[in-house]
Amino acid sequence: MAHANTIDLERFEMARGQTFRHHVHAEHQLAWASTGVVMVDIRDRCWVLPPHLALWIPGGVRHATGALRESVLQGVYLDPDTCPLAWPGPTVLAVSPLARHLIAYLAGDLAPGVRGHAEAVLLAVLRLAVGAVFELPLPSDARAREVAALLLDDPADQRGLAELARAVGSSTRTLLRLFLAETDMTFTQWRTHARLQAALVYLAEGEPVGRVAERVGYATPSAFVAAFRRVTGATPAAYAARTRDEAGETP
Structure with missing residues (x-):
């Protein structure tokens, strides 16, 4: 330098x-x-x-x-x-x-x-930055970290924990314990946060809420909106509007 x-x-x-x-x-x-x-x-x-x-x-x-x-x-x-x-x-x-x-x-x-x-x-x-910015904790154990990598790569992956455990050579009980111990979240909570973190990107790119819900693995837009509001305290539409404000864009 x-x-x-x-x-x-x-x-x-x-x-x-x-x-x-x-x-x-x-x-x-x-x-x-x-x-x-x-x-x-x-x-x-x-x-x-x-x-x-x-x-x-x-x-x-x-x-x-x-x-x-x-x-x-x-x-x-x-x-x-x-x-x-x-x-x-x-x-x-x-x-x-x-x-x-x-x-x-x-x-x-x-x-x-x-x-x-x-x-x-x-x-x-x-x-x-203000608004719904996620800092996602990652497990350190190699098996749990591999599951996390699979879900970060494809948030819409619909496999349950038992299938994911088999894919990484672990057991459901072990993964449940590892996620809780190493991320301070249950596996379900962690998966929700990973999906919502991915959703932030699509919302920032202007994708409609229904399409974002599908991309990150939610069966319906209403289920996605409910999860987003529960975690962030705001709706996806409100987050997208705030993102446009931060970027200096007009709707």
Whole structure:
């Protein structure tokens, strides 16, 4: 990273399923997909990020990043010695249209004074995301982690726990115990949160509620709306409207 700049940028074109395995940077990082959807895995948590959200990753925090569909990942790296921002842990930020344009602008060849001004504006407009942002806990046991990976890859998977247990060489009782012990959720609660986390992406992309319900494994839109409201306190339509507001879009 060039010491003359507070911010350095890298652009990665990623195919669906492509992953940058666990690694660490000395710099703070803002992980953001300008197109597509990425998932960031940090220790025992994961975040799914459509283009209106980014994840602040403090320097020194080990993480992995994968593309859930064809995506362009923008790595925004910030020098800890000069960056005025210092969230101590992984933090979800809203990416406004202005922030999006500034990141693209900073990727160009700029004079030092112009670049410094643009960097200062970008840092000033970054803000915490509001609304239904899920930080999903992940089990650490290999068998439970494999079940979690299957359901994150296909939230609409209709297999019951017994079938999933057979698929990973475990028992239903063992998986029930592992999910509760390692995520502080029952398996049913965890599956619901995983489905709703996937739904956030489709809602952010403007898909109708009925189609989103089907994509994430609900038999009816009303069942999906009830689950979404129970967990988030809002309806999917209200979340989608809030997402448009965060992104600076009009309905």
